[in-house]
Structures are given as structure tokens and as C-alpha cells.
Amino acid sequence: xxxxxxVFAVIVSLAIFVVIISLVRNRKLRAEYSWLxxxxxxxxxxxxxxxxxxxxxxxxxxxxxxxxxLFIFGIVFLFLLSLHFAIKISELSDQVKNxxxxxxxxxxxxxKSSRPM
Amino acid sequence: xxxxxxxxxxxxxEAKQIASVIESIRQHSDAEIIVIDDGSEDKTAECAxxxxxxxxxxxFNMGAGVAVQTGYKYALKSNYETLIQIDGDGQHHAAHIxxxxxxxxxxxxxxxxxxxxxxxxxxxxxxxxxxxxRLFRRVIRTITGETITDxxxxxxxxxxxxxxxxxxxxxxxxxxxxxxIIVLHRMGFKVTELPVMMLPNPEGRSMHRxxxxxxxxxxxxxxxxxxxxxxxxxxx
Numbered sequence: 001x002x003x004x005x006x007v008f009a010v011i012v013s014l015a016i017f018v019v020i021i022s023l024v025r026n027r028k029l030r031a032e033y034s035w036l037x038x039x040x041x042x043x044x045x046x047x048x049x050x051x052x053x054x055x056x057x058x059x060x061x062x063x064x065x066x067x068x069x070l071f072i073f074g075i076v077f078l079f080l081l082s083l084h085f086a087i088k089i090s091e092l093s094d095q096v097k098n099x100x101x102x103x104x105x106x107x108x109x110x111x112k113s114s115r116p117m
Numbered sequence: 118x119x120x121x122x123x124x125x126x127x128x129x130x131e132a133k134q135i136a137s138v139i140e141s142i143r144q145h146s147d148a149e150i151i152v153i154d155d156g157s158e159d160k161t162a163e164c165a166x167x168x169x170x171x172x173x174x175x176x177f178n179m180g181a182g183v184a185v186q187t188g189y190k191y192a193l194k195s196n197y198e199t200l201i202q203i204d205g206d207g208q209h210h211a212a213h214i215x216x217x218x219x220x221x222x223x224x225x226x227x228x229x230x231x232x233x234x235x236x237x238x239x240x241x242x243x244x245x246x247x248x249x250x251r252l253f254r255r256v257i258r259t260i261t262g263e264t265i266t267d268x269x270x271x272x273x274x275x276x277x278x279x280x281x282x283x284x285x286x287x288x289x290x291x292x293x294x295x296x297x298i299i300v301l302h303r304m305g306f307k308v309t310e311l312p313v314m315m316l317p318n319p320e321g322r323s324m325h326r327x328x329x330x331x332x333x334x335x336x337x338x339x340x341x342x343x344x345x346x347x348x349x350x351x352x353x
Contacts, residue, residue: 094286100176101187105194108151108173 016041121198122148125188128205132159139168155184180291189280210314217274226309231272235312253295261302268295296341
């Protein structure tokens with residue numbers, strides 16, 4: 001890895017840390033959703049200073065160039081992130097549905113009890 | 118008023134028909150009627166209220182499955198014993214209501230489905246919907262050994278045990294059709310059909326119309342059936 005590549009990768013990983021921490025601090029991102037992003041920044045940081053790990057990973061998955069490994073892991077990361085959000089959306093859909101039904105039923109109950117007998 | 122019986126009408130943008138549907142039901146039953154307005158953009162809720170029934174109004178549109186489930190939850194909370202669901206677009210003939218209630222109350226079945234295919238009907242199904250119905254008929258027969266000729270019919274009568282089961286979170290948000298029948302059958306509930314008169318939708322609308330909707334429908338129902346088959350059988 002050239003010096004320029006190392007500097008760029010360190011900047012990217014630090015930028016991820018700073019942005020995620022500030023989003024959590026300003027309550028725009030909940031802490032429980034920040035770990036996957038922080039893990040990404042951490043992995044980039046580790047690979048910058050432990051290039052041999054990237055080379056070993058490349059050999060392990062049978063890729064030709066280390067850049068391919070990075071792209072593959074990037075895609076896997078995006079896939080996991082999408083799956084994580086899809087699971088959360090499914091949970092939220094059920095919660096929103098139950099909540100909306102509860103509100104509707106309570107409103108109907110109030111209306112029914114205020115009707116003349 | 119019969120305090121054990123409830124009739125629920127799930128409705129979405131049915132302002133033109135809802136009052137006449139309520140009126141026709143009243144001619145055949147003294148059961149309490151409620152309308153579940155699934156976030157209509159027209160005056161469905163106002164028209165139903167003017168007709169003198171209780172309206173449960175969803176804050177936004179959530180799908181036909183959620184609308185009927187809200188009705189089941191209301192029935193469960195209000196201690197009803199038998200429930201009929203009937204569409205708000207006037208397709209279902211209300212004259213069958215007394216017979217449907219009687220069949221379920223006399224324990225001839227737990228879930229009764231009004232079938233348009235056991236009687237001569239003016240109702241004509243589209244090519245895609247017709248193919249879907251034939252396919253799901255076959256799927257139900259293969260899995261349960263029972264013949265259900267009209268698995269997509271929304272004209273249904275059920276006892277408390279059935280609607281209590283259908284208030285659970287695995288109930289489909291949009292299409293509670295063949296998948297629900299299979300779930301109930303696997304739990305040991307008796308599902309039967311009754312020949313009913315069904316009319317075409319006065320505005321030619323259908324929730325299964327169009328290639329996108331029908332593909333979405335196929336996927337959702339098949340996925341639900343597949344997951345049901347992977348789940349261990351339990352008693353109702």
C-alpha cells in the first residue's frame with residue numbers, strides 16, 4: 001500500500017468515526033444503530049496498518065488483488081446493512097400497525113361510550 | 118340486538134356504496150355492525166356514521182388484512198362470540214348472513230367461507246385472478262386435503278376461537294386468503310364453504326387487478342404458505 005493510499009484510508013476511517021459519533025451525540029442516530037458504521041471505520045483503520053491481513057484475506061477468499069477483497073467486503077457490508085434495516089423496518093411495521101389499531105380502537109371506544117344509550 | 122354477533126365491514130374509499138351496504142345488512146340481521154375505515158381519502162367514515170354505525174378509523178391506509186384484523190381485535194375486546202366480515206363495496210349479498218351465523222353457531226364449522234363458485238353468479242373473474250384462484254385451490258387441496266373453491270373470498274363467518282387466533286402478529290397485512298385457511302386447517306379448525314351470491318364491483322375495482330398487484334399477491338401468499346409449512350403444527 002502506498003503512502004498516499006494509507007493517508008486516504010486513514011482520513012476516510014477517521015471521517016466515519018467523527019461523523020457517526022457527532023450524529024449519536026446530536027441524537028440524530030441512535031447508539032444501537034451506530035455499531036455497524038463504527039466497525040467499518042475500525043476495519044479500514046486496522047487494514048491500513050496491518051496490510052498483511054488484507055493480503056492473507058485475499059488469499060483466503062481466492063481473490064487476485066487486495067482491492068478486489070476490499071470491494072467484496074464493501075458489498076458484503078452494504079448487504080448486511082440493508083438486511084439489518086429490513087429487519088428493523090419489519091419490526092417497526094408491526095409496531096406501527098399495532099399502535100395505529102390500538103389508537104383506532106380506543107377512539108371508537110370513546111365514541112361508543114359518549115353515544116346516547 | 119343480538120349481543121353475541123358482530124358484523125365487520127372493512128372499507129377503503131367506499132363512500133358511494135357503504136350506506137346501501139349497511140342498509141342491506143340491516144334488512145337481514147340485528148347484529149351490531151361496525152365499519153373499519155382503512156384511511157379512506159373520501160367520505161367513507163362520514164357516510165357510515167350517518168348510517169348510524171360505529172366507525173373504527175385507521176389514521177392511514179394499512180391494507181385489507183390490517184382492516185379486518187382491527188375488526189377481530191374489536192370483537193375480541195367486546196366479547197363477541199361470532200363474527201361475519203363482509204366487503205364494503207356491495208359485492209356480497211347480505212341475504213346469506215342469517216344462514217352463515219347459524220352454521221357457525223351450530224358448530225358445523227369454525228370458519229365459513231362464502232363461495233361464488235358453488236352457485237350461478239353474475240360475477241365474472243378476470244383471467245389473472247381466475248388463474249390465481251385455481252392455483253390456490255390446488256395448493257390448499259394438496260396441503261390440507263380439503264376443497265375450498267373460493268379461497269380469495271372476503272365473505273366469511275367465524276367463531277371466537279378463530280378470530281382470536283387471527284389477532285396475532287403473523288396475520289398478513291394485505292392478503293389474508295389461502296395462507297390463513299391453511300394456518301387454521303393445520304391448527305385443527307374446521308373450514309367449510311357456503312354457496313353465496315356475489316356481484317361484480319360496481320366501479321370495476323379489484324384488489325387483485327393489474328400485473329404488479331397480482332405478482333405481489335402471488336409472492337406474498339406463497340411465501341406465507343411456505344413459512345406456515347415450515348412452522349410446527351399447533352392446536353387451536
